[in-house]
Amino acid sequence: MFNLIKNCERDFLKCGITGWCLEVIWTGISNILKHDKKLSSNTSLLMFPIYGLAFLIKPIHSLIKNKNFIFRGTVYSILIFSGEYISGTLLKKHNMCPWDYSKSKFNIKGIIRLDYAPAWFGAGLLFEKILK
Numbered sequence: 001m002f003n004l005i006k007n008c009e010r011d012f013l014k015c016g017i018t019g020w021c022l023e024v025i026w027t028g029i030s031n032i033l034k035h036d037k038k039l040s041s042n043t044s045l046l047m048f049p050i051y052g053l054a055f056l057i058k059p060i061h062s063l064i065k066n067k068n069f070i071f072r073g074t075v076y077s078i079l080i081f082s083g084e085y086i087s088g089t090l091l092k093k094h095n096m097c098p099w100d101y102s103k104s105k106f107n108i109k110g111i112i113r114l115d116y117a118p119a120w121f122g123a124g125l126l127f128e129k130i131l132k
Contacts, residue, residue, distance in 0.1 A: 011055035014130055019051020022123060044098035050087050054080070057124060058131040069125060076124020077117050084112050 020043055028041035057076060064072050088111035091097035102110030 008055060011058060011131055012052040015054035015057075015127055016048040016052035018127065018130055019054060019123075020048055022126075023047060023051075026119070046091065046096065046098055050083065053083055053087075054123075054127045055131065057127045061128050061131065072128065073121040073125050076128065077120040080120040080124055081112050081117075088112065 023043045024041040027043070028039050031038075031040050057079070060075065060079065061072070064075060085108070088097050088099065089109075092111065097111070100110050101107040101113045104113045104115070106114040108114065
């Protein structure tokens with residue numbers, strides 16, 4: 001039991017750090033496209049535990065590991081969208097949500113962007129890889 005908890009803590013930290021790094025890279029690239037010569041990036045401390053929850057991909061992976069990467073990536077995208085929607089809704093209720101997608105064409109309640117599906121697909125497969 002102690003090993004399981006220790007492994008979950010380790011995986012939570014790995015996913016939280018990976019998610020933070022991905023967000024810094026993602027927002028930096030977005031700002032490059034806006035001609036930001038400072039290469040500015042941003043994230044929030046609140047994002048660490050949200051990304052950390054990607055450690056839950058590990059048990060899901062054990063159930064679908066024999067499926068092809070398209071199936072697995074799609075499952076992960078759906079799970080990440082669900083986590084983003086739930087966490088965003090809770091944070092928004094307390095005026096703490098660090099993101100607002102309401103100006104994007106493919107947003108749902110300003111909380112998720114459906115056009116991010118390919119990014120979440122790739123992120124899910126990356127989390128799968130680091131959790132092996």
